[in-house]
Amino acid sequence: MDMFDDLGILDLLENVTYNPDDVVSDSVKLCRKSNVNDFGSKFNPAFCYVNFFLSYLGNGLVLYIIYKYEKLNSVTNIFLLNLVLSNILFATSLPFWATYHLSEWIFGDILCKLVSSAYFIGFYSSILFLTLMTFDRYLAVVHAVAAAKSRKRSYAFISSVVVWCISIIASVKELVFQKVWKSNSNGLVCEESGYSESTMALWRLVTYYQQFLVFFLLPLFMVSYCYISITVRIMSTRMRDKCRAIKLIFIIIFTFFLCWTPYNVVILLRAIQSSSPDVDCTYSDKLDYALFVTRNVAYLYCCISPVFYTFVGKKFQSHFKRLLAKKIPCLRRHLSLSSQSTRSTSQKTPHSDYEY
Template sequence: MALLSTSLPANLTSLAKDGDKTNSNNCSLDNWIFTYVPAYIMSISVLGIVLNIFVLMVFILHKKPCTVAEIYLSNLAAADLFLVSFLPFWAVNAWNKFDWIFGLGLCKMVNVSILMNVYCSIYFLVLISIDRYLALVHPLSQEKMRRPRFAKISCVVVWILGLILSVPKFINRKLVLHRNITSCSEADPTILKTTESMILVLGFFIPISIIFFCTVNILKSLRNRSMEGVNAKKNNHKANTLVLAVLLAFLICWVPFHLREVPTWLNKAGILTDCSSMKVQSFCGQIFTYLAFFNSVLNPILYVIVGRNFRKKVKELFLLWNHKWTPTMTLRSSRTKLSVFHPS
């Protein structure tokens, strides 16, 4: 097994330990953890909140009902919004040198929000991949499997699954006082190892295998249809470019996060135990974690840049709002002119 630990909340504990060792151990990270990291987390939190709310408002306010793919993408945006809404607490915690000041309730909620995003995001992408797979590889099954009602039920199941799988983390998070620093840490190492194994299997290997299978068959189907004409190729391209872009962005942001514990495993095996290796290990572990957070900001940007249908919806909404505001402004202007020419 190449991976050992994939628990994001567990990384909070390791970061806290790194912060605690900064003043007493030369083999530790510099103080950039307490300066640049909080600024970065706060930035992606603000951007993520604004952009994901924008995406959700477009899907909600548009007069046309969402397609199956858009239902999945809107739920993915909701999962990203759920994550970035709790990140400011982590930013303040890092700025405060990992001295947790928000109480036990938020200690649990922040970590649950992170873990739920890990599960929900990947399984919404699984649903998106399956939807595209059915649409292109098995189009005859669209009437049965690719219905908005089925998509909504599937999203509810994913949210419930993410919540259930996050319960052990909610139970195991405790406030621990050490050297006048209150840390939000794991209470039971056994529960921690179980959670890490669950994330590795249920949150990485199984969903990635499904996505890989669907994506390979989608690409094969698109290649086989390349002889159907320019219009068919163009329509297929429009329908799948955004989905493939979101999948690629997820892999770029999250695969390094799941691989970040490989150096830790080597360290426990007696390899890479020197000071330089430990510094690189800690540095990469944190960078990969924050790269995973950036995925929640990258998704809505991809909707605007790559999603042609999404841009079309945005333009239609702006035209609708402009149409509503123009008569109102014209009426006010006319009343102003009348009041000038006919003063009371």
């Protein structure tokens, strides 16, 4: 399955795997993968469905609040809408992969390519939009005066288009390599085929380093730098709730690092292993197990990130309270609501969307 093969799970549905670098030798060392595959067939469908449910619940809630209480006249809301759409696109592919794990690929060749592409486009764009929102938050807080002139709707639209283009280009391999073919032992499979093993091995290696460098190290550096700068800026002001703001910033950085680092370290180790001519089956199995777990933790953060990034802000908290009070009247007396304060908050300053 390409979504797992490209991320390091070798022959998920087959019982054996091999190192393509060894095909030039007289003997090829085979690693039995039956235990790893059994674990994956039980572990991944459950996580796919959990991620799918949480993503649609959380992103749907943010999308409804944007539709009900907000307008797309601010840079923040444009970025947030794109982030929600990228997460929904990613989550839409998950039930297909869960079904594939449980049986075989029953959706045809076109959907094989489209679902694989949607999976990676949504995944990559989600990471980039999170980074872009963090950078925009940095501009609005640290360089508020200069940002007031440059943070226009055109800036938001152009930045969003660039992110989508980068994500599509990074995922074009799925459209080229993914095909449906019949395996003697596993029925119909949606995997890379039609090219030499050396060509596909090279592209897998490119994907590993692309993931680690472009979609992990760069975002991690940007997020860390921006939030450290925001913290320094907040410390130099007389802002109320200063400690609360710094605490939330620390939680955001720590959660991002905690969820993404283990997965990307495993990705890097897989890249190093794939470049090695020697095959250590025990080490390979350990990486496979680690990748199953760390990948799903990273994807879970990807799915719920809009809720995490928006509801730390006072404005969205206020919108959510209004929504709860409207849908569940018995909660009204337990919620402190003020529509006037909500309106004033949204019009307070150029960077009011980033109030903690």
